[in-house]
Amino acid sequence: MSTATPAIACTPRDPLPPPPLPDAGTHWAIFLDVDGTLLDFADDPLAVRPDAALLGLLHALHRRLDGALALVSGRELADLDRLFAASHWAAAGLHGLQLRHADGSRRDFAVAPAQQAHMRDAAHTLAARFDGVQLEDKHAAIALHCRRAPAQLPALHEAAIAVMTHLPGYELQPGNLVLEFKPAGMDKGRAVLELLQRAPFAGRRPVYLGDDLTDEHAFASINARHGLSVRIGTREPSLAAFTLPGPAAAEAWLTRVLDALTHGAPIHARLPEGDPTRQP
Numbered sequence: 323m324s325t326a327t328p329a330i331a332c333t334p335r336d337p338l339p340p341p342p343l344p345d346a347g348t349h350w351a352i353f354l355d356v357d358g359t360l361l362d363f364a365d366d367p368l369a370v371r372p373d374a375a376l377l378g379l380l381h382a383l384h385r386r387l388d389g390a391l392a393l394v395s396g397r398e399l400a401d402l403d404r405l406f407a408a409s410h411w412a413a414a415g416l417h418g419l420q421l422r423h424a425d426g427s428r429r430d431f432a433v434a435p436a437q438q439a440h441m442r443d444a445a446h447t448l449a450a451r452f453d454g455v456q457l458e459d460k461h462a463a464i465a466l467h468c469r470r471a472p473a474q475l476p477a478l479h480e481a482a483i484a485v486m487t488h489l490p491g492y493e494l495q496p497g498n499l500v501l502e503f504k505p506a507g508m509d510k511g512r513a514v515l516e517l518l519q520r521a522p523f524a525g526r527r528p529v530y531l532g533d534d535l536t537d538e539h540a541f542a543s544i545n546a547r548h549g550l551s552v553r554i555g556t557r558e559p560s561l562a563a564f565t566l567p568g569p570a571a572a573e574a575w576l577t578r579v580l581d582a583l584t585h586g587a588p589i590h591a592r593l594p595e596g597d598p599t600r601q602p
């Protein structure tokens with residue numbers, strides 16, 4: 323079975339610092355994971371929704387960056403568009419299996435229908451064996467959520483690994499109280515690099531905010547491009563160079579980024595003592 327997580331060194335290190343504020347003299351591109359980064363976790367994946375302030379902030383940043391802002395998520399593109407009213411944005415869905423460029427062109431990672439049917443049967447059969455496990459059908463991929471029954475996760479994981487040996491072409495993507503069956507061969511890191519090849523992202527310095535294992539692929543790509551990799555939360559180990567404690571701090575930092583890009587001032591001078599995103 324192929325692994326869905328990049329190798330990460332486990333050497334202990336000092337606590338990560340908060341990210342610096344981007345300066346207005348550099349052209350930036352911003353990539354944002356969704357669940358656990360922009361949105362707090364909820365029991366039901368269908369129950370989450372950004373509030374008006376977050377939506378307004380993201381749309382303002384998208385305009386300020388001339389379109390160089392993309393959501394990079396395990397959710398389907400259609401789900402991202404529904405949640406963020408962002409069908410005119412570049413975006414990566416299903417961990418990069420779906421990709422939309424800013425000009426609206428799209429590429430989808432294809433899987434043979436018979437293979438996909440086999441995966442779907444296996445995932446539904448597995449979900450039925452475990453009480454409290456919620457199946458999220460994302461068509462090309464299927465997520466099995468354990469948030470309502472976290473004690474089921476170890477046994478479910480073991481059973482899923484056994485099932486994977488009969489699903490060539492698929493890999494198991496672990497996440498936050500979730501296991502996902504997804505086609506192998508694509509990840510968020512590759513998706514970000516694809517987006518960075520095309521306008522309006524090409525030539526810009528990338529920033530990536532993410533919280534989960536699947537975001538580690540993107541951190542590796544961002545570090546290689548001398549960008550800012552920002553882990554949301556406390557999960558370790560991580561390839562990220564910076565951290566913010568949670569979605570509220572991520573939103574606060576993005577608000578300051580918008581301010582800095584708009585006014586070009588060292589706005590950290592105005593932030594209160596004790597603010598987690600305050601610069602030294």
Ligand SMILES: O=P(O)(O)OC[C@H]1O[C@H](O[C@H]2O[C@H](CO)[C@@H](O)[C@H](O)[C@H]2O)[C@H](O)[C@@H](O)[C@@H]1O
Binds near residue numbers: 357394468499
């Ligand atoms: O890459 P992301 O944007 O972070 O998406 C990863 C998965 O997020 C969602 O699941 C997670 O959030 C749910 C809602 O808070 C929560 O119920 C679940 O336990 C989390 O794992 C989404 O439902 C998945 O499809 C995404 O792959």
